[in-house]
Amino acid sequence: MKGLTGKKIGVAADRRADEIARLIRNMDGSSSGFPIQGSHQYNQETARRDVHHFLKKHFDYVLLTTGIGARTLEEAAAGIGHRRSFIKKLSDESLLIRGQKTADWLKEQNLTYEWMAEDGTMAKLLSYMEKDTGKAGKSVYLQAYNLDDAALKESLEEMGYDVYLSKPYSFLPPDPQILGRLRREITKENLDAVVFTSKTQVKQLFSNEHQPVVDAFNRNVLATAVGKVTAAALEEQGISYVLQPEKAKMGAMIVALERYYREGAHTAAHF
Numbered sequence: 001m002k003g004l005t006g007k008k009i010g011v012a013a014d015r016r017a018d019e020i021a022r023l024i025r026n027m028d029g030s031s032s033g034f035p036i037q038g039s040h041q042y043n044q045e046t047a048r049r050d051v052h053h054f055l056k057k058h059f060d061y062v063l064l065t066t067g068i069g070a071r072t073l074e075e076a077a078a079g080i081g082h083r084r085s086f087i088k089k090l091s092d093e094s095l096l097i098r099g100q101k102t103a104d105w106l107k108e109q110n111l112t113y114e115w116m117a118e119d120g121t122m123a124k125l126l127s128y129m130e131k132d133t134g135k136a137g138k139s140v141y142l143q144a145y146n147l148d149d150a151a152l153k154e155s156l157e158e159m160g161y162d163v164y165l166s167k168p169y170s171f172l173p174p175d176p177q178i179l180g181r182l183r184r185e186i187t188k189e190n191l192d193a194v195v196f197t198s199k200t201q202v203k204q205l206f207s208n209e210h211q212p213v214v215d216a217f218n219r220n221v222l223a224t225a226v227g228k229v230t231a232a233a234l235e236e237q238g239i240s241y242v243l244q245p246e247k248a249k250m251g252a253m254i255v256a257l258e259r260y261y262r263e264g265a266h267t268a269a270h271f
Contacts, residue, residue, distance in 0.1 A: 003262030004029030010185060010194040012036050012201040016250060020195065023254040032191070034182035036174040036204045040068065047076035047168035050143075055085055059164070060138040061129070062093045065122065065152075067101030069143040072168040074109075087111070093141075098125055099229075119228045120248065122148070126155055136160035146170040147203055174204055186221055187212045193222035193243075193257060197250060199233035206237050214238045222260070226253045 004027040011020050014035035024031045051073055054062075064070045077086035087109050095113040097103060099120040106113055117124035129135065140161045144152055149167055156163045173179075182205065185191050194217075196202055206213065217223045217239045225231035227248025234242045243260055245252035 002028040003258035007192040010034055010191040013197040027258045034178055036179050036201050038171040038174045040169050041172050042072055042169045047072050048080050050166035051077045059141040061096055062141045063096050064102045064143050065098045067105045069168050070102055070105045121229050171200055183209050186216045189216055189220045191221055193224050195224045196230050197226045199230050202233040224257050
């Protein structure tokens, strides 16, 4: 018997949700989709202003926190006829990045980064910035979006950096009916597990009605994350155990979930 036989899994993802559902089905489980990521809103005028600012000033560090943000700035630069200048200036700067999607975008542009957070977290990136003994007064171009952007800027400023915050896009909230339905299914413990593929989904879920949802996760609903960043966001909410795969891949996440149930919770670990 496969580990997901008879299990009901909630899927909080939007992108690639069908693929996740298929993997669950292949392991004899059933799934329900609750797309709570929210949609991207591209801030075109803001992005163009940010590109202009970037082109006219030298920065000691350029922090790119998301692949979407980097691409949005590139598109904004192209829209004002400065794409080549934008890419050229990036090649002359010290680029620090958070994760693989940004690394993939850099590779497409034949750009190289100075340093990437090995675990994909901002905490690791900030710890790297903290180690710069000459950081006082150094300038940072921080690309972020409307989740934790103010906290990131404040953390860098407290270290002594002069920070320019670029927010070329933001997340719009998800459908409140879908969000409410997922919360009800969790609190009623109608789901055996919920899989999350981004910290944005976690932020949306816990935007209110916090404690009943946490309590359900800490009783009988298994919180499952695609990787460390998402797992950390769940743990920050007070969830005592979050299942995650060793490699941050969607397929590996479902394999870890199946193995968790097949081998029993007493053997649960990072797979």
